[in-house]
Each structure stands twice: as structure tokens, then as C-alpha cells.
Amino acid sequence: MIVRQFLHWVRAARPGERAEATSALARAYLHSDLSVDDLAAAEGAMIMLLDDPSPLVRQAMADVFASSQKAPPVVVHALASDQFEVAQPLLDRSPLLGDDDLVDLIKAGKPPVQLAIAGRPLLTTTVAATIAEEATAEACLTLLENSEANITLSSVERIIDRFGHLAPVRENLLARDDLPMSMRQALLSKLSRTLAGFVTERQWLGPQHAEYAAREACEKATLALAAETPYEEVGELVQHLRRSGQLTAGMLLRGLLSGNVVLFEEALAELSQLSIDRVTGHVHDKNLAGFRALYLKAELPEIAYPAFRAALTALREGVLVGESGGAARLKRRMVERVIDLCAAEPCDTALFALLRRFAVEAAREEARLFCDDLVADAAIGARRPAMTPAITDARVAA
Structure with a gap:
């Protein structure tokens, strides 16, 4: 018998x-017309070779069996648990490794x-x-880059929870067209916390100041994201903000002062557990008594109520008519109208301080946009071809 001779020689x-020789034996097992007895003997020889002290021998089997459905399963499973250099071809592509094997x-x-x-x-999946739950950041990034992998949104969310603070993971996810807005916002939140930690570590700002700056930047980015969110996804975004502790009165006031009424209404529906139709009715009702009851049911802070009431009044006065820039800023x-309305009655000093910060931010943004427009107009004017003297004279003569 050939296998017996092989065992004596090896x-x-x-x-x-x-x-x-082992590589030749493995190829013969797969491709030669061996008898049943010879196949059994060859398999037995290869099982014995699993204990060969040289990794070259075991790697030879792994290379031959890596893509085969006909390889002996017991050999494949043993090699897959061998040292990485031996196991890698099987880990990469062996069809005999099932989900249970890979999970283990x-x-x-x-x-x-x-x-x-x-x-x-x-x-x-x-x-x-x-x-997504167990592996390293590098493996999770490789998974995200694997176009043939079946990844559920819950797995993507888990990767964000674990590694959303890492730039390569974040950039990969943000480049996806199918990433829900709630997960985009989670990545923004991770980024803001990472930046706050970086600034604090470098001692550029104190911990509290850095945390405040990061939270404010995250709120601004979230409102810009919400302005681009399709109507049917706003509710999901709001639920995510509430679960993550970001659905604050400050964010809602910022959204309302930016003109994002849809976000405001969805947030009130989420916080009050009332239907969106009832919430919309209270928000747009000229009688503010209904909104007052809705505000209390949503358990928003009492000291902020005058600002929300003033904002709704300003909306009914048409303050936003003719405003450009959408609801992203x-x-x-x-903001200035709300400050005027709040100044006419007793208001909390902290609320006034917040509104003044909003006013400064809005003024700076407006000035920046105005200057950008001026520069753009100047650039367009510079690109226009000047009339030649001959053309000018002809027009004058005409």
C-alpha cells in the first residue's frame, strides 16, 4: 500500500x-481516484501528521485544503486551531468552517x-x-471594509459604541450612504468627546471648559445633521438623542431658534409620549395654554419655558420669513426677538446668558456668511472678460 510506504519513509x-510529500498526499486525497481503503489510510496518515513537529508539514496540508469542500473535516478543524501561520489559509476561506467554528x-x-x-x-450576520461584539478594532474595521459581509445595523451600532472614537472606523462609517442619521449623530458625539479629552490632555483648556466646548460643538453639528435628515427618520434620531442623554432643553431651544420646528415637535412627542398630531396641534395653536400643558408633560425645565414660549410667539409673528440657510443654524x-420678549418679564439669569451666547453665535455666523458672499461675488466679477477698446468704441458709437 502506498500510504504504508509513505509512513515508513516520512x-x-x-x-x-x-x-x-504531505502536500502530494493531500492533493492525491482530493484529486486522485483512490479506493475507499486508500482514502481512509490517507486520512489516517494526515491525522497523524497533525502532530508533526515542523509547522511546514502542517502548513502544506492547510494550503492544499484551504478552498476544498472535499477535505477531511477533522483535519481542517485541527489545522484551523493550529498556530496562525498554519491556520491562516483555512481561516481566510475554508468552506468547511461553519458559523459555530468561526464564532468559537x-x-x-x-x-x-x-x-x-x-x-x-x-x-x-x-x-x-x-x-462586532468580541473582536479588536482592526478586525471590526476589516469587517466594515468587507463588501461581501452581511452586517446588520445592530452590529454597526455595536462597533460605533466600541470604536466610534477611532478615526479610521468613523471615516469608513460616515462615508456610507445607508448609515442612519441616528448613527451618524452617535459618531459625532464620539468625536466631540474624543476632542474634549485631547484638549484636556494637552492642557489647552480646563476639563469643564473643554467639556462645554465639545458639547456645544456636538449640538451644532447635530442640528446641522437634523436639518438634512429625511422627515421619516427624524423620530428615530430623536429617540437616539434621548437614549444617549443628549435630548436636552438647550438642544431643543437651539433647534427651535434655528427654525427646525419638525425636530422640536418630534422631541416633544418623544418626551411627552403623546401622538405627533396632538403635539403639532398644541405647538401651532394660538392659545399657549395647550403648549404650556405639553411642556410640563414633557418634563422640560421650568426656567427655560419663557424662551420656548417667546420663540413660538416669534414664529407666529413671521420672524423667519425670508430667512435663508435652512434650519441648520x-x-x-x-434670537434677538426672543431676547426682547424675555426681557419684558422676569427670567432666569442662566437662561439670559444662554440666549446671549446664542445671539453672539448667530451674529458671527451671519457675518461669516455675508463675507463669504462678498468674496464669491468679487471672484465672479474678476472672472468676467473685460470689454476690449474696439468693442467699447463700437458700443459708444452705436
């Missing part, structure tokens, strides 16, 4: 020779193994979810 052969290998926690599995073709006339 005991005394050098590692390189054993590896070549991921949970074993070896980063190179996790990385190899994350790049496999046609990864199932089960394996992708395990990578604070509107200067709106």
Missing part, C-alpha cells in the same frame, strides 16, 4: 521533504485570527455580530 525524512475562534481572542475571519467572503433675528 519518519526519517527532513522537514522540507516531509512537507512536499473569534471568542478565543487571538487578534490575527479575528482579523483573518473578518475578511472572509460571504460572512454571515451571526459571525459579523460576534466580530441659529437665526439672528429670531
Whole structure:
């Protein structure tokens, strides 16, 4: 029997020779017309070779069996748990490694193994979810870059929770056209916290000042994102903001002063647990008694109520009519009108301070846009071709 002769010879052969012979035996197992007895003997020989002290021998089998459906499963499973250099071809593509096998290998926690599995073709949602939950940041990024992987939104959300602060992960996700707005906002929030930590670590700002600046920047970015959010996704974005503790009175007031009434109404519906139709009716009712009751049911802070009431009054007066820029930024006339209305009655000093900060921010943004327009107009004028003297004379003569 050929296998018996192979076993006698292999005991005394050098590692390189054993590896070549093992590769030939594995190929024969897959492609030669062996009898049932010879196949069983060959499989037994290869199982014995799993204990060969040279990784070259085991790697030779792994290379041959990596893409085959006909490989002996017991050999494939043993090689997949071998040292990484041996296991890699099987981890990359072996069809004999099922979801349970891959999940166990991921949970074993070896980063190179996790990385190899994350790049496999046609990864199932089960394996992708395990990578999102258990694997390293590098493996999760490889998963996101794997166009053949089946990744659910819940797995993407888990990757954001774990690694959204890392720039490569964040950039990959933000480049996706199908990423929900709630997850985009979660990435913005991660970025703001990362920047706050960076600034504090460098001692450029104190911890409280850095935290405030990051929160304000996140609110501004969130409102800009909300202005681009399709109507049917606004409710989901609001739910995310509430779950993450970001649906604050300050953010809602900023949104209303930016003219984003849809976000304001969805937030009140979420906080009050009333239907959006009832909330819309109270917000647009000239009688503010209904809005007052709605505000209380939403459990928003009492000290901020005068500003919200004044903002709704300003909206009914048409303060935003003719305003440009959509609902992505604070509107200067709106903020100044609310300050005037609030000044006519006793108001909390903290509320006034917030409104004044909004007024300064709105004025600076308005000035920046005005200057941008001036520069753009000047650039357009500079590109226009000047009339030649001959043309000018002809026009004058005419």
C-alpha cells in the first residue's frame, strides 16, 4: 500500500521533504481516484501528521485544503486551531468552517485570527455580530471594509459604541450612504468627546471648559445633521438623542431658534409620549395654554419655558420669513426677538446668558456668511472678460 510506504519513509525524512510529500498526499486525497481503503489510510496518515513537529508539514496540508469542500473535516478543524501561520489559509476561506467554528475562534481572542475571519467572503450576520461584539478594532474595521459581509445595523451600532472614537472606523462609517442619521449623530458625539479629552490632555483648556466646548460643538453639528435628515427618520434620531442623554432643553431651544420646528415637535412627542398630531396641534395653536400643558408633560425645565414660549410667539409673528440657510443654524433675528420678549418679564439669569451666547453665535455666523458672499461675488466679477477698446468704441458709437 502506498500510504504504508509513505509512513515508513516520512519518519526519517527532513522537514522540507516531509512537507512536499504531505502536500502530494493531500492533493492525491482530493484529486486522485483512490479506493475507499486508500482514502481512509490517507486520512489516517494526515491525522497523524497533525502532530508533526515542523509547522511546514502542517502548513502544506492547510494550503492544499484551504478552498476544498472535499477535505477531511477533522483535519481542517485541527489545522484551523493550529498556530496562525498554519491556520491562516483555512481561516481566510475554508468552506468547511461553519458559523459555530468561526464564532468559537473569534471568542478565543487571538487578534490575527479575528482579523483573518473578518475578511472572509460571504460572512454571515451571526459571525459579523460576534466580530462586532468580541473582536479588536482592526478586525471590526476589516469587517466594515468587507463588501461581501452581511452586517446588520445592530452590529454597526455595536462597533460605533466600541470604536466610534477611532478615526479610521468613523471615516469608513460616515462615508456610507445607508448609515442612519441616528448613527451618524452617535459618531459625532464620539468625536466631540474624543476632542474634549485631547484638549484636556494637552492642557489647552480646563476639563469643564473643554467639556462645554465639545458639547456645544456636538449640538451644532447635530442640528446641522437634523436639518438634512429625511422627515421619516427624524423620530428615530430623536429617540437616539434621548437614549444617549443628549435630548436636552438647550438642544431643543437651539433647534427651535434655528427654525427646525419638525425636530422640536418630534422631541416633544418623544418626551411627552403623546401622538405627533396632538403635539403639532398644541405647538401651532394660538392659545399657549395647550403648549404650556405639553411642556410640563414633557418634563422640560421650568426656567427655560419663557424662551420656548417667546420663540413660538416669534414664529407666529413671521420672524423667519425670508430667512435663508435652512434650519441648520441659529437665526439672528429670531434670537434677538426672543431676547426682547424675555426681557419684558422676569427670567432666569442662566437662561439670559444662554440666549446671549446664542445671539453672539448667530451674529458671527451671519457675518461669516455675508463675507463669504462678498468674496464669491468679487471672484465672479474678476472672472468676467473685460470689454476690449474696439468693442467699447463700437458700443459708444452705436
